[in-house]
Amino acid sequence: MAHEHHxxxxxxxxxxxxxxxxxxxKLGMWLFLAQEILFFSGLFVAYGIFRSWYPxxxxxxxxxxxxxxxAVNTVVLLFSSFTAAMAVRAAQIGEQKxxxxxxxxxxxxxxxxxxxxxxxxxxxxxxxVVKYFEYxxxxxxxxxxxxFFGHPGFDMSAPAGHHFYxxxxxxxxxxxxxxxxxxxPFHLRTFFGIYFVMTGLHGIHVLIGMGLCLWIIRKNARGDxxxxxxxxxxxxxxxxxxxxxxxIFLFPLLYLID
Amino acid sequence: xxxAHAHDEHGDDYLVHSHITSIKTYLVIFGALxxxxxxxxxxxxxxxxxxxxxxxxxxxxxxxxxxxxxFMHLKYEKKFNILFFVGSLxxxxxxxxxxxxxxxxxxxxxxxxxxIDPATGNYAYGSxxxxxxxxxxxxxxxxxxxxxxxxxxxxxxxxxxxxxxxxDAEAPAVEDEAAAEDEAADEAEAVEDEEAADEAAAEExxxxxxxxxxxxxx
Numbered sequence: 001m002a003h004e005h006h007x008x009x010x011x012x013x014x015x016x017x018x019x020x021x022x023x024x025x026k027l028g029m030w031l032f033l034a035q036e037i038l039f040f041s042g043l044f045v046a047y048g049i050f051r052s053w054y055p056x057x058x059x060x061x062x063x064x065x066x067x068x069x070x071a072v073n074t075v076v077l078l079f080s081s082f083t084a085a086m087a088v089r090a091a092q093i094g095e096q097k098x099x100x101x102x103x104x105x106x107x108x109x110x111x112x113x114x115x116x117x118x119x120x121x122x123x124x125x126x127x128x129v130v131k132y133f134e135y136x137x138x139x140x141x142x143x144x145x146x147x148f149f150g151h152p153g154f155d156m157s158a159p160a161g162h163h164f165y166x167x168x169x170x171x172x173x174x175x176x177x178x179x180x181x182x183x184x185p186f187h188l189r190t191f192f193g194i195y196f197v198m199t200g201l202h203g204i205h206v207l208i209g210m211g212l213c214l215w216i217i218r219k220n221a222r223g224d225x226x227x228x229x230x231x232x233x234x235x236x237x238x239x240x241x242x243x244x245x246x247x248i249f250l251f252p253l254l255y256l257i258d
Numbered sequence: 259x260x261x262a263h264a265h266d267e268h269g270d271d272y273l274v275h276s277h278i279t280s281i282k283t284y285l286v287i288f289g290a291l292x293x294x295x296x297x298x299x300x301x302x303x304x305x306x307x308x309x310x311x312x313x314x315x316x317x318x319x320x321x322x323x324x325x326x327x328x329f330m331h332l333k334y335e336k337k338f339n340i341l342f343f344v345g346s347l348x349x350x351x352x353x354x355x356x357x358x359x360x361x362x363x364x365x366x367x368x369x370x371x372x373x374i375d376p377a378t379g380n381y382a383y384g385s386x387x388x389x390x391x392x393x394x395x396x397x398x399x400x401x402x403x404x405x406x407x408x409x410x411x412x413x414x415x416x417x418x419x420x421x422x423x424x425x426d427a428e429a430p431a432v433e434d435e436a437a438a439e440d441e442a443a444d445e446a447e448a449v450e451d452e453e454a455a456d457e458a459a460a461e462e463x464x465x466x467x468x469x470x471x472x473x474x475x476x
Contacts, residue, residue: 011431016272017272017273018272018273018274019270019272019273019274020272022274022354024334026335026336026338026339027338027342029404030335030339031342032345033344033346034343034344034345034346035342036350037343037346037347038346038350038353040350041350041353041354042353044350044354044370045353045354045358048354048357048358049357049358049361051318052358052361052362053361054422055365067299067302067379071295071299074295075295076341078288078291078295080289081291081325081329082285082287082291082329083283083330085279085328085329086281088328089278089279089281089284092276092278093278096334101340101359105278106281107281114372130276137404150331228273229274230276230380231274234276236366237330238330241326241329241330244325244329245322246327248318248321248322248325249315249318249322250317251295251298251318252298252302252314252318253318254414256299257311258304258305258307258310258311
């Protein structure tokens with residue numbers, strides 16, 4: 001029985017049943033997500049170490065970030081997570097053929113799956129646009145990681161311009177206001193190192209998520225999914241929720257340091 | 259399996275039956291997440307000192323629990339899969355706790371009074387026999403300052419209080435060794451003196467002790 005191809009078209013020949021195929025995919029995805037968490041945890045531990053060593057640098061550095069942009073991005077990502085969950089729901093419901101009109105579930109089927117996935121994709125794009133404005137400001141000013149600190153555009157031969165000194169004046173003011181001396185903390189460059197690596201890695205995840213989303217949209221348009229088979233939508237959404245989870249922690253830890 | 263809707267003896271049709279969450283539930287969870295984001299910003303503007311970080315992380319944990327339980331359907335997920343996800347979080351906790359337990363205490367003194375080298379996390383030179391790979395340890399400015407201060411304090415102790423104590427512990431012991439046979443021992447220090455006398459008698463000759471006595475006493 002296992003050697004002849006049978007059952008629905010979506011059932012790969014190395015699985016006996018749709019259920020087995022689904023559960024294997026789910027298990028694999030949860031293992032991947034566990035790995036993702038451990039992968040990000042290295043950076044969160046680095047964050048913890050440097051913040052405990054240089055609290056004043058993290059406090060001043062955090063105030064140089066625009067928390068409003070971070071907050072907007074948080075809302076955008078939460079909404080995209082919501083729409084991703086709605087896309088999965090729409091795919092799970094399917095076309096409801098032969099279901100009486102009064103019993104039909106709302107916002108189900110291929111069309112709604114597509115709509116919710118597009119909203120998710122647009123939100124991801126909006127997130128990256130905000131991120132672009134934040135990054136370009138820092139690169140322009142020169143609040144960059146480590147040795148690039150004070151060198152706009154990552155150009156080691158470029159001297160810091162008046163934008164950088166204005167930013168540093170603000171930093172000194174902030175340090176003074178928080179009870180310290182009116183000097184720029186040396187390890188401000190360490191804070192920006194942590195900021196760029198953590199948000200950068202997260203941003204790469206968002207970009208990959210956008211690519212995956214487009215791929216799922218295409219498969220959905222092709223009519224690959226139904227109430228019986230919607231695993232790729234489900235798996236993509238799990239990935240997208242994890243990207244959201246990471247940002248839920250990054251927002252207060254980077255933008256909202258007292 | 260020729261018929262996709264065939265059921266086996268356990269009533270299992272081998273198909274995937276997803277739990278479909280209602281729109282209302284998703285909307286409520288989304289609303290709660292937005293509210294908690296608002297709360298995060300609000301808590302940031304309240305001066306709580308050290309508790310600001312605690313509150314921010316706590317709210318983030320509640321938010322991620324909501325996303326995990328409802329958006330990621332962990333609430334309806336197989337327990338085996340939950341084990342991996344939650345298990346990884348436990349290991350993140352272990353990772354964080356053990357690492358910070360090392361790095362947060364560098365440059366400070368341990369409970370045993372051993373200084374920890376900020377660069378390596380090993381016991382610093384002078385407080386234990388552990389050296390760096392090169393076998394040398396260049397003290398950091400703050401280390402040098404600290405050690406000088408400590409040395410100075412010890413010196414002050416020796417000068418002010420150490421002398422009478424030292425004299426009581428060693429010089430009288432030697433004197434008493436000779437005097438004890440003829441005269442009654444000092445009542446208050448009788449036990450200590452006897453012990454000192456016994457040790458001295460057992461390990462060192464009387465001449466050596468007498469030879470040392472003047473240098474210690476004076």
